Amino acid sequence: MGKAKVKLEKDFYEKIKRIAEAAGYSSAEEFIIHVLEREVAKFEGADSEEEIKKRLKGLGYIS
Amino acid sequence: MARERKDEALARREFLQLLLGTSAGLLLNPAKAFLRTKGTKETGVKIIVLGFDGMDPVITRSLLEDGRLPAFKALASSGSFLPLGSSIPPQSPVAWANFITGTNPGGHAIFDFVHRNPENYLPVFSASESIPGRHNLKLGRLVLPLSGGEVRNLRKGRAFWQILEDYDLPATIFKIPSNYPPVKTKQKTLSGMGTPDLKGYYGLFNYYTNEYKSITEEYGGGGRVHDVYVIGNRVEARIPGPNNPFRAGNPETYVDFKVFIDPVNPVAKIVYQGQELILREKEWSGWKKIKFEFIPGQSVTGTCLFYLKEVRPKFKLYLSPINIDPENPALPISTPEKYARELAEKFGPFFTKGLPADTAALENDVLDEKEFLAQDELVYQESLAMLEYELSNFRSGLLFFYFSNTDQRQHMFFRLIDRNHPAYDEKLAKEFGQVISSTYQQMDRALQLAMDKADKNTVIIVMSDHGFNPFRRGFNLNTWLLENGYHFFEPGVKPEEVSLFQGTDWSRTKAYGVGLNALYLNLKGREKHGLVRPEEKEPLLREIAHKLEQLVDPKTGQKIILKAYLSQDVFRGPYLAEAPDIILGFNRNYRISWNSPLGSFPRELLEDNNQKWSGDHMSSPEVIPGILLANRKVKLTDPKLEDVTAGILSLFGIKIPPDITGRNIF
Numbered sequence: 001m002g003k004a005k006v007k008l009e010k011d012f013y014e015k016i017k018r019i020a021e022a023a024g025y026s027s028a029e030e031f032i033i034h035v036l037e038r039e040v041a042k043f044e045g046a047d048s049e050e051e052i053k054k055r056l057k058g059l060g061y062i063s
Numbered sequence: 064m065a066r067e068r069k070d071e072a073l074a075r076r077e078f079l080q081l082l083l084g085t086s087a088g089l090l091l092n093p094a095k096a097f098l099r100t101k102g103t104k105e106t107g108v109k110i111i112v113l114g115f116d117g118m119d120p121v122i123t124r125s126l127l128e129d130g131r132l133p134a135f136k137a138l139a140s141s142g143s144f145l146p147l148g149s150s151i152p153p154q155s156p157v158a159w160a161n162f163i164t165g166t167n168p169g170g171h172a173i174f175d176f177v178h179r180n181p182e183n184y185l186p187v188f189s190a191s192e193s194i195p196g197r198h199n200l201k202l203g204r205l206v207l208p209l210s211g212g213e214v215r216n217l218r219k220g221r222a223f224w225q226i227l228e229d230y231d232l233p234a235t236i237f238k239i240p241s242n243y244p245p246v247k248t249k250q251k252t253l254s255g256m257g258t259p260d261l262k263g264y265y266g267l268f269n270y271y272t273n274e275y276k277s278i279t280e281e282y283g284g285g286g287r288v289h290d291v292y293v294i295g296n297r298v299e300a301r302i303p304g305p306n307n308p309f310r311a312g313n314p315e316t317y318v319d320f321k322v323f324i325d326p327v328n329p330v331a332k333i334v335y336q337g338q339e340l341i342l343r344e345k346e347w348s349g350w351k352k353i354k355f356e357f358i359p360g361q362s363v364t365g366t367c368l369f370y371l372k373e374v375r376p377k378f379k380l381y382l383s384p385i386n387i388d389p390e391n392p393a394l395p396i397s398t399p400e401k402y403a404r405e406l407a408e409k410f411g412p413f414f415t416k417g418l419p420a421d422t423a424a425l426e427n428d429v430l431d432e433k434e435f436l437a438q439d440e441l442v443y444q445e446s447l448a449m450l451e452y453e454l455s456n457f458r459s460g461l462l463f464f465y466f467s468n469t470d471q472r473q474h475m476f477f478r479l480i481d482r483n484h485p486a487y488d489e490k491l492a493k494e495f496g497q498v499i500s501s502t503y504q505q506m507d508r509a510l511q512l513a514m515d516k517a518d519k520n521t522v523i524i525v526m527s528d529h530g531f532n533p534f535r536r537g538f539n540l541n542t543w544l545l546e547n548g549y550h551f552f553e554p555g556v557k558p559e560e561v562s563l564f565q566g567t568d569w570s571r572t573k574a575y576g577v578g579l580n581a582l583y584l585n586l587k588g589r590e591k592h593g594l595v596r597p598e599e600k601e602p603l604l605r606e607i608a609h610k611l612e613q614l615v616d617p618k619t620g621q622k623i624i625l626k627a628y629l630s631q632d633v634f635r636g637p638y639l640a641e642a643p644d645i646i647l648g649f650n651r652n653y654r655i656s657w658n659s660p661l662g663s664f665p666r667e668l669l670e671d672n673n674q675k676w677s678g679d680h681m682s683s684p685e686v687i688p689g690i691l692l693a694n695r696k697v698k699l700t701d702p703k704l705e706d707v708t709a710g711i712l713s714l715f716g717i718k719i720p721p722d723i724t725g726r727n728i729f
Contacts, residue, residue: 024201025311034311059265060422060474060676061176061579063657 102233102250105459108714111513112463112524112707114239115506116155116256117470117680119530120146120690126503134511135692138523142695146688148703149529151633152580152646153684155256155470156190158528158704159240164220165708165723169636171220173241174643175578177660181590184564186577186661190257191216191243205358206311214394216244219638220722223708224250224461232715233460235453240465240528243417244395252398253406255465258417260384261355261365261393262305267384268421270429271300271322274377285423293378298322302335302382304355305363305393316355322380329374342371347437350412353385364388366412368441370434381429383438387415409452413445420471426675432495435475443468443505450509454516461711466509472502473531477678481533485671517694522714526707527689534672534679536616537656538623540576540647541664547610549574550664558664570594574607574644577662579655579681581643582607582627604629604644611647616669623669625650625683635724648683655681695729702728 008016013028020031126132127139135144150158150168152175160173168174178189193214200207218241224234225248236242238255245252260266268286273293291298304316320335329344340348348369356362365385372379387394390407396415397403406413419442425435443466450464476498478486510525517523544550545558549572552558556566564575569585569592576582584600587593595603608627616623630642647655657674658665680687691702699706705725712719713727 024203026203030204030311037312059176059418060426062660063674 102228102231102460104231104233106232106715107520109457109459109518109521110461110524110711110714111454111457111517111521112461112526112711113506113510113513114159114463114465115469115509115525115527115690116240116465116467117473117529117531118503118506118527118690119473119532120688121530122499122503123690126500131500131504132507134507134514135525138510138514138525138692138694142693143697144690144692145697145700145702146530147526147691147707148701149680149684149687149689150704151628151648151684153529153680153682153687154579155528156241158689159256160218160220161704162526162528162708163218163222163239163241165223165705165712165719165725166220166636167634167705167724168642169630169634169639170722170724171218171636172638172641173218174630174641174646175581177578177581178641179577179581179583181583183591184567184569184575184577184662186563189217189578190241193263201311204311205309206313207309214244216242216246218242218246220636221720222246222248223711224248224252224463226712226717226720227461227715230715230717234463235457235461236463237449237453238465238467239463240417245398248398250398251402253402254396254417256417256467258387258396258415259394260416261363261387262303262385264384265418266416266421266423268424268429269302269382270424271298271380271382272378274379285427286429288429291378293324296324296326298324298378298380302353302367302385304353304365304385307357309357309361316357318353318355322378324374324378331371331374331380333369333380340369342369344371344374346371347441352388352412363393364391365393366415368438370430370438372430372434381424381434383421384416386412386419389413389415406449406452410445410448413449414442418467418471420467420475422471422475422676425475432476432491432498436472436495436498439468439471447505447509447512450512454512457516461715464509464513466506468502469506469527472498473678474676475678477531477533478675481535481677484533484535484677485673486675486677521694523692523694524707524711525690525692526704528704529680529684529689530687531678531680532651532682532687534654534677534681535652536619536623537654537659537670537672538614538649539656539659539663539665539668539670540582541659541662542666542668543611543614544574544576544582545664546668549607559666561664562662564662573603575662576655576659578643579660580647580649582645582647584644586644600644608645611645616653618669619652621652622650623653624648625686636722647681648686649681651682651686653682654679691728693728697728699726699728 017028020028025031127136150161156173160171164171173189177186180187191214224236227234228250234250236252238253240256243254243257245254271289271291273291289300291300299321301317301319306313307316318335323332332341350366352364352366354362354364366388367385368383370381372381389403392403420439424430446466478484479492479496513523551568551571552566553568572585573595574584584595585593586595611624611627614623624647626648628646634642706728709719709725710728
């Protein structure tokens with residue numbers, strides 16, 4: 001799986017780094033990914049298309 | 064000792080709450096509901112209800128007249144055999160919910176397998192929802208859930224066994240669909256259709272092979288294919304488990320396993336977690352337990368079946384979906400909680416996944432017809448043994464017992480009894496053309512068990528939720544809406560590439576289709592970008608319904624949709640406002656296409672169904688009624704599912720509650 005870079009203001013990155021450390025994350029990167037994943041999941045909703053597909057495929061009614 | 068056991072139970076409950084972040088976000092409600100005991104009253108009348116999913120009256124009558132269903136014939140002769148009116152639409156979750164609540168979808172709020180969220184137009188699963196826990200404690204890479212979430216049964220209305228409970232009448236309800244998680248009751252209930260596997264799916268198999276397959280990664284949720292290498296007669300692979308709620312990002316858990324292939328014989332040894340099993344080629348393993356560790360001291364167990372399909376020239380190993388372990392269920396599957404354990408103690412591990420037949424594995428050529436049937440035969444034999452057990456315990460009140468085989472096998476084998484089906488195969492028909500009739504005969508044996516148990520005070524009711532018909536052609540509802548000016552895209556969008564309505568211009572779109580029979584208006588005040596004003600609603604609905612009912616398939620000259628029902632005309636009850644606006648009642652041989660239900664717009668309006676999933680029941684209910692047999696005279700000439708509920712309550716002398724719309728059948 002490829003990786004992409006995102007640019008952040010240095011001051012902001014330092015702030016994230018401090019918060020990540022205080023919250024017990026092993027790195028700022030892990031903290032950022034976790035927050036983004038959570039937000040993306042919120043946007044997509046609990047029943048994303050993929051989730052619905054996965055669930056219903058087991059029932060057999062959609063492909 | 065007692066204290067120790069109590070602490071253990073408490074720890075278990077807390078743990079289960081913590082577990083709630085599995086892949087589908089399944090969460091467990093603390094099991095505080097199940098404290099009372101079941102109804103205890105001795106009843107003069109006893110009722111046994113056998114539910115054979117999808118059993119069709121035309122096929123049943125034909126076999127009955129041929130003398131191949133002697134128990135059915137005897138039951139019909141002693142009382143009645145009639146078609147049983149199904150729900151609108153005749154989908155199992157809707158139909159069984161009609162029976163459970165004695166009312167229509169307006170009273171129980173299940174309108175389709177799939178509903179939609181009007182806030183974002185996304186499909187949502189209709190039967191249950193998971194509410195994640197809100198508070199977590201992060202320790203490095205660990206995330207410890209501090210508050211449990213819950214999984215909710217979205218069916219509304221009271222179940223008839225809850226009403227029996229009000230009168231202290233005992234009931235055992237075995238695997239009735241539309242009851243996951245099981246509703247709060249003191250009665251004995253085991254959940255059925257709608258119960259997920261341990262990963263939160265409705266069946267995710269794993270398939271390990273070194274054969275080239277075009278599909279080599281997860282596809283659609285039916286299963287996951289793992290590329291493996293056979294090196295020195297040895298294979299190493301992993302079994303994916305539930306997502307880990309204790310680690311940041313909830314990564315998937317897994318268990319490593321090794322396979323040692325006999326260099327001479329078609330035999331292999333599978334080794335995992337200190338367990339060893341030896342399988343011959345074409346042999347099923349029987350139930351095996353598997354444990355997925357989250358963090359030291361916290362784990363969850365599931366149960367699964369291995370099937371060694373081929374050793375050489377290619378290596379092929381099938382692993383069934385990981386079922387929730389009934390001995391130690393990670394999610395709520397029974398009331399009281401100990402009922403699942405009681406069955407596990409008696410029978411060992413058993414199928415807990417809602418619909419156990421692996422139709423996806425057959426559809427994707429992972430299992431062939433014979434292998435699929437071998438697995439579903441395990442399901443049947445297990446059900447039969449459990450029916451015998453429940454019949455032997457049955458003293459008073461009501462026993463409901465469900466069989467899924469009729470539905471699942473008709474879905475997959477209708478192509479082999481329908482010469483006009485696009486997927487008809489003469490060679491396969493010779494070998495498997497009798498599958499459906501022999502399955503009906505198996506139900507006859509189940510009925511005979513119940514009849515042997517019945518005394519003069521026992522009423523036996525046999526019912527199905529709908530019938531069956533061929534699924535030859537699929538209709539792309541969303542494509543039709545687009546072609547007829549009810550749906551619009553932003554400039555530059557290629558409709559045939561769209562999934563989930565991406566690129567839709569909601570400021571111009573008036574209607575959209577989500578689910579297997581449902582059409583919604585983009586209604587102002589209800590949908591996020593609603594366009595249709597309330598005063599425009601009715602004329603627009605009538606216009607669309609009229610046009611849909613006129614559609615003719617140019618290939619066959621047949622009507623595609625017999626009836627486009629306006630929900631406001633056919634439903635009543637407190638949840639009418641949640642209903643789709645139009646329910647499509649398809650003609651015989653037709654169904655919604657494979658891709659339209661989730662907001663896709665294939666190029667063609669109609670397409671042949673070339674898949675093995677070849678029988679279905681999305682029709683107008685008059686096309687595919689279910690069956691009703693009883694050893695008493697049924698007085699209604701046109702009984703419907705909800706009427707059976709009223710009949711049951713009446714037999715026990717219970718006054719029909721006002722929210723039940725069914726009529727007493729007896």
